[in-house]
Amino acid sequence: MxxxxxxxxxxxxxxxxxxxxxxxxxxxxxxxxxxxxxxxxxxxxxxxxxxxxxxxxxxxxxxxxxxxxxxxxxxxxxxxxxxxxxxxxxxxxxxxxxxxxxxxxxxxxxxxxxxxxxxxxxxxxxxxxxxxxxxxxxxxxxxxxAGKPILRRNAQPGDDVYVSGTIGDGALGLLARRGTLSKLTTSKQSDYLVDRFLLPRPRIDLSPLICHFASASMDISDGLLGDAAKMAMAAGVSITLMLEDIPLSDAGNMLVQRQPNLMHTALSGGDDYELLFCAPRMHREAIMQTAQTFKTPITCVGAVEVGKGVNLFDRENNCLVAGQNGAYEHF
Amino acid sequence: MxxxxxxxxxxxxxxxxxxxxxxxxxxxxxxxxxxxxxxxxxxxxxxxxxxxxxxxxxxxxxxxxxxxxxxxxxxxxxxxxxxxxxxxxxxxxxxxxxxxxxxxxxxxxxxxxxxxxxxxxxxxxxxxxxxxxxxxxxxxxxxxxAGKPILRRNAQPGDDVYVSGTIGDGALGLLARRGTLSKLTTSKQSDYLVDRFLLPRPRIDLSPLICHFASASMDISDGLLGDAAKMAMAAGVSITLMLEDIPLSDAGNMLVQRQPNLMHTALSGGDDYELLFCAPRMHREAIMQTAQTFKTPITCVGAVEVGKGVNLFDRENNCLVAGQNGAYEHF
Incomplete structure (x- = not known):
């Protein structure tokens, strides 16, 4: 010392x-x-x-x-x-x-x-x-x-896939913290993103919902696509995500519209600290109703299927990402 | 990564x-x-x-x-x-x-x-x-x-003070590891000390004895005198140690005889990872008998008294160290 x-x-x-x-x-x-x-x-x-x-x-x-x-x-x-x-x-x-x-x-x-x-x-x-x-x-x-721990590996084909909050703010916030986005954002937008990077919001408030409904759960610390790939691998399943359903913040949305390749950053960058969880489809309505009692939004972004790796589709059903490691190569 | x-x-x-x-x-x-x-x-x-x-x-x-x-x-x-x-x-x-x-x-x-x-x-x-x-x-x-944890602060006046193993080998081993002792030791002695420095012996085998008898216990990682001072402070007591009773290894003993100021190193240096514990005097015989069933020797080295800090006495009852922080100033 x-x-x-x-x-x-x-x-x-x-x-x-x-x-x-x-x-x-x-x-x-x-x-x-x-x-x-x-x-x-x-x-x-x-x-x-x-x-x-x-x-x-x-x-x-x-x-x-x-x-x-x-x-x-x-x-x-x-x-x-x-x-x-x-x-x-x-x-x-x-x-x-x-x-x-x-x-x-x-x-x-x-x-x-x-x-x-x-x-x-x-x-x-x-x-x-x-x-x-x-x-x-x-x-x-x-x-x-005590009982059955909620692990990544328990994701089951037939489950829905959900995320909490908005995706990509941490990674975009890192760019904003570095000053890379100064020409693209207002200072208010930049402040919002930097704050999200510096001060993650651990979703402890959602613990009761996770305990009650989730079959599998992890936090998103290394990017949605990469972490979904880790969950898919641990569970021996495929996870399909729908691009249009992935929730972005207003600031995130604006940035992606101005510079579409920032979607890559949003989905593959780190520091989201949102939850990625799966739950049987039969619980979807109950989950969405329960979610309304929490401040943090919950969004269904995809489904667990038989197979391997992560697949990301756009609204025209084009596959933007297909592979085991969630590498976002086709954007 | x-x-x-x-x-x-x-x-x-x-x-x-x-x-x-x-x-x-x-x-x-x-x-x-x-x-x-x-x-x-x-x-x-x-x-x-x-x-x-x-x-x-x-x-x-x-x-x-x-x-x-x-x-x-x-x-x-x-x-x-x-x-x-x-x-x-x-x-x-x-x-x-x-x-x-x-x-x-x-x-x-x-x-x-x-x-x-x-x-x-x-x-x-x-x-x-x-x-x-x-x-x-x-x-x-x-x-x-579950029950009463064995803390430093529970040392009581009237307790005996014990140590496991031998004291000072870690600190002398550090000197040997640095080559400082090469003129004072045989290579076998040096190897013994270096091994004691590199590979502490956690006294897990003594756990049953500690649980059964000890009122207070800690491990000696920063030197016997300094750690005894920490225990004395936590418990609001004085700990008196008798120099002649403090167990040294053969190599440690030989070094201290050749170069008496190495006793300072032995008692104040770190890396002993032996146990320092207190137990009511009434248990002394039972402790010494039980200790014979373990490979690691146990030695009574002093007593807990009303007061503050650590006092170290030699066999002529000269006080070599007196003070709250166990600083070894009078050697």
């Missing part, structure tokens, strides 16, 4: 910054080597882990609050995809050599804000000096009712 | 290297976003997380098998300190830009070896490219009987 005069040592850093964020029942004020958790009877633990590295997964000069919140949210998104309720998280924090207290203070403010929003306390972790890029490793824990 | 011609992409890497290491019941062949764990009735989950960075926590050119095994073992050591049985682990692997398949293959061999030795399967994780130093983040999970 860095111990220069102007900065706290590891113990002081834990006591000052991290102890106030922790769940006292599980982590004893972070004064111990380990956290203790009781999983309620009839519940099963869901665990997921994401590493995030500066200038790979976020920009090192992004606001520290937003880096913290995105790190939590990409993990919460994985929990949401499994229909889980957040329980808590462990934080591995690799600080670069030039970290300072202002940065860390703002970073912890971001953690605090989203911990509150998602009832997701810190339960433990480790802080080290990396000498190079900021590196975050989050282990997120949640609970689901 | 690195995707150069000569190396696999992330999915292929997971399928080839990590899926064979995983627990199929919990992780579904690593084909999903999350792992699912059922904690048996009456058991509580123990979680710990350590990040390790190349050239901070290990040498980048250490053998990859040993890097892998040490990463698992430092986490297993935390579980052992809580009297826990290993359940499984999640691996965050930040690969440097120049990783190659030979390295990764050997690294996974190391994981496999210690997973077997400690019944500690992989249940999930994440692999990213860090562009700089190898970074490992392990979240280790274990179980204990």
């Amino acid at each position: 860095a111990k220069s005069n102007s900065r706290r040592g590891e113990s002081a850093l834990i006591a000052h910054y991290f102890a106030p964020l922790c769940d006292p029942d599980a982590s004893f004020g972070l004064t111990d080597d380990a956290a203790f958790l009781t999983v309620p009877d009839g519940q099963q633990l869901v665990l997921t882990k994401d590493m995030l590295v500066a200038d790979v997964h976020f920009f090192a000069n992004d606001r520290p609050e937003l880096i913290a919140r995105k790190a939590l949210r990409v993990n919460l998104s994985d929990l949401a995809a499994k229909g889980a309720s957040p329980l808590g998280y462990m934080l591995g924090l690799g600080l670069p050599a030039d970290w300072n207290e202002d940065w860390l203070s703002a970073f912890c403010e971001g953690l605090k804000q989203d911990q509150g929003e998602f009832s997701f306390p810190l339960i433990g972790g480790d802080t080290v000096k990396t000498a190079e890029r900021l590196t975050l490793s989050i282990t997120a824990l949640g609970t689901v009712k | 690195a995707k150069s011609n000569s190396r696999r992409g992330e999915s292929a890497l997971i399928a080839h290297y990590f899926a064979p290491l995983c627990d199929p019941d919990a992780s579904f062949g690593l084909t999903d976003d999350a792992a699912f764990l059922t904690v048996p009735d009456g058991q509580q989950l123990v979680l710990t997380k350590d990040m390790l960075v190349a050239d901070v926590h290990f040498f980048a050119n250490d053998r990859p098998e040993l890097i892998a095994r040490k990463a698992l073992r430092v986490n297993l050591s935390d579980l052992a300190a809580k009297g826990a049985s290993p359940l499984g682990y999640m691996l965050g692997l930040g690969l440097p830009a120049d990783w190659n398949e030979d390295w990764l293959s050997a690294f996974c061999e190391g994981l496999k070896q210690d997973q077997g030795e400690f019944s500690f399967p992989l249940i999930g994780g994440d692999t990213v490219k860090t562009a700089e130093r190898l970074t490992l983040s392990i979240t280790a999970l274990g179980t204990v009987k």
Whole structure:
């Protein structure tokens, strides 16, 4: 741990910054080597882990609050995809050599804000000096009712395929964050997209719907087409998507109309953090009715079929993408 | 993920290297976003997380098998300190830009070896490219009987203080690894110490003894004196240690006789990964008898008293260290 005069040592850093964020029942004020958790009877633990590295997964000069919140949210998104309720998280924090207290203070403010929003306390972790890029490793824990976990591999021919929210905003937001879209968007549109890139919306609110209806579910972190291909492969099925049905935001729609090849970015880029799930066709009406009780829109975008890989069709029934890996080569 | 011609992409890497290491019941062949764990009735989950960075926590050119095994073992050591049985682990692997398949293959061999030795399967994780130093983040999970967790803070005046194994070999092994001790040791002694530094022995075998007798327990990762000071602070007590009783290995003993200031290194350096635990005095005989059934020696090295900080006395009752942080200033 860095111990220069102007900065706290590891113990002081834990006591000052991290102890106030922790769940006292599980982590004893972070004064111990380990956290203790009781999983309620009839519940099963869901665990997921994401590493995030500066200038790979976020920009090192992004606001520290937003880096913290995105790190939590990409993990919460994985929990949401499994229909889980957040329980808590462990934080591995690799600080670069030039970290300072202002940065860390703002970073912890971001953690605090989203911990509150998602009832997701810190339960433990480790802080080290990396000498190079900021590196975050989050282990997120949640609970689901014990029974049949909702896995990618359970997609069945005959299922409908749904997505939450709108697709492509994260990838278009990355372009906007880089300034690539400045001639194509208003500043309001650009701000909307950048915000979607910097601050994913983990769909924890949809967990009850996922638990009740979904046969298979995952979050879309690497692009709809690529992630649908992963689901198709895990389940040994084909997933057919209808281009016209894929929901874009107003900003996304406008961009694709002005520059059609941005549809490629929208469908293949990362950082959506929306849910991709399947459910038996017989539940379609109930799902669409239930969805109306949530703020987040749900859209049926295709179907699971016997076969392999992802197929994307336009309204004239032209196949735009056909293949196992969802590569978007024909646009 | 690195995707150069000569190396696999992330999915292929997971399928080839990590899926064979995983627990199929919990992780579904690593084909999903999350792992699912059922904690048996009456058991509580123990979680710990350590990040390790190349050239901070290990040498980048250490053998990859040993890097892998040490990463698992430092986490297993935390579980052992809580009297826990290993359940499984999640691996965050930040690969440097120049990783190659030979390295990764050997690294996974190391994981496999210690997973077997400690019944500690992989249940999930994440692999990213860090562009700089190898970074490992392990979240280790274990179980204990639900009830009163064995924390640092539960040390009580009147308790005896014990350590497992021998103290200082890790810190002296680091010096030997750097070649600093070559004029002082035989190559056999040096090999012994380097091995102790590279390959900690997590005292999982002592878990039943810890569970049965210990009031408080932690592992010694930052030096006996500093860690005893942490325990004293967490419990609001003083810990008195007797120098003559602190067990050194033959190699450690020889070094300290030849160069007395190495005692400072032995007691303040890191990487022991032995257990430091307290137990009521009334259990001393039972503990020493039980200890004979284990290969790892147990030594009573001091006592918990009313007060603050760590005090170290020599056989003439001179106080060598007195203070809250265990700083070893008077040697």
